[in-house]
């Protein structure tokens with residue numbers, strides 16, 4: 375028998391996001407977001423799914439928090455819908471929106487669960503998109519106002535803040551690959567969107583400090599580790615670019631005040647050099663308290679001359695895959711954590727998302743999601759190995775508490791520890807819920 379004991383005060387949690395679970399898209403003064411627009415645009419989301427109702431967590435949050443309490447987690451990562459607070463992105467605050475999140479956070483706190491709040495999880499107010507969205511530098515100023523409003527209103531209740539979730543998704547996946555909202559396919563646009571997202575991050579962190587708050591604030595990029603198909607320099611280079619694209623592109627400006635040289639050259643060669651104004655990097659490089667890391671999978675890549683701007687291709691090595699077709703590779707999590715610690719130093723790290731898309735449905739009222747349990751066990755052991763090697767990982771938030779709206783994949787891709795029947799909103803804890811409950815309550819994992 376092997377016991378993987380985690381450090382005292384290690385935070386065990388789960389994660390969700392507003393547009394993916396709340397529903398109530400037009401309730402209590404909420405304004406439209408780009409994801410309302412995108413999901414209602416034919417052909418953008420599988421099965422024509424949208425977040426109008428989602429998990430109806432806007433109304434069912436007490437039931438969800440009761441499941442969290444039973445699960446034994448001490449931290450819950452959620453996001454705030456910006457357009458509930460500022461229906462038009464800026465201007466007059468919607469008090470009903472603030473009031474909802476106060477009811478929600480008070481319920482968390484009264485159940486002994488720490489709120490871990492993400493300010494931006496992709497749902498930009500449509501009114502700001504109508505003015506150019508993140509391509510417009512003024513959106514960073516609107517974000518600063520939104521962040522300051524949240525900091526002041528929740529002072530003393532929320533002490534852990536994430537400015538941006540997966541900025542690669544809300545810049546490149548959304549404005550270069552066209553897969554997410556608003557759905558453009560323009561590399562130069564995406565590079566400038568990424569820069570303005572970083573500006574918004576820096577403005578929010580600077581405000582947090584200047585307003586005298588003493589909680590923790592950080593950012594949560596996603597990292598997809600990459601292994602070279604051969605030991606050739608070219609194959610290794612394409613892997614460095616792939617890792618840099620979602621991870622270093624956002625962390626280097628914060629830690630070093632500059633973009634990573636390798637990828638910057640790739641973008642310049644493609645005519646997509648970011649428009650950096652004097653002073654921008656000084657705003658971006660505010661000191662943060664933690665790095666949030668979202669890890670799901672790893673890839674094996676090789677150099678492929680002429681194949682896209684990165685001249686690379688993804689190799690299928692026959693690894694077991696989840697139902698969203700991502701290879702399962704827990705060693706990639708270990709390597710990602712060691713890489714981050716080696717490059718950015720002793721800054722605390724939270725795994726702010728890790729989970730598996732396994733689309734099992736209930737059979738006689740039970741969901742036998744053993745593949746999700748296998749995935750989580752492998753990744754939690756990999757995380758334990760990194761901690762044992764000195765990486766300061768402070769918490770783990772499993773994605774996700776509930777099956778929910780998985781963006782362009784709609785409701786067909788299920789990441790939850792709890793199964794949701796979207797016709798009836800019936801919640802059914804899966805076997806993985808009870809497996810994870812033991813770890814959250816014991817702070818150790820036992821392998822017989």
Ligand SMILES: CCOCCOc1ccc(-c2cn(C[C@@H]3NC[C@@H](O)[C@H]3O)nn2)cc1
Pocket residue numbers: 391394540543547551553596668670727773780781
């Ligand atoms: C044309 C090529 O198209 C490739 C698709 O490319 C991607 C990449 C990455 C993702 C992705 C999805 N998730 C899970 C979410 N993280 C945040 C939370 O909201 C979860 O729902 N992480 N990464 C999706 C699509």
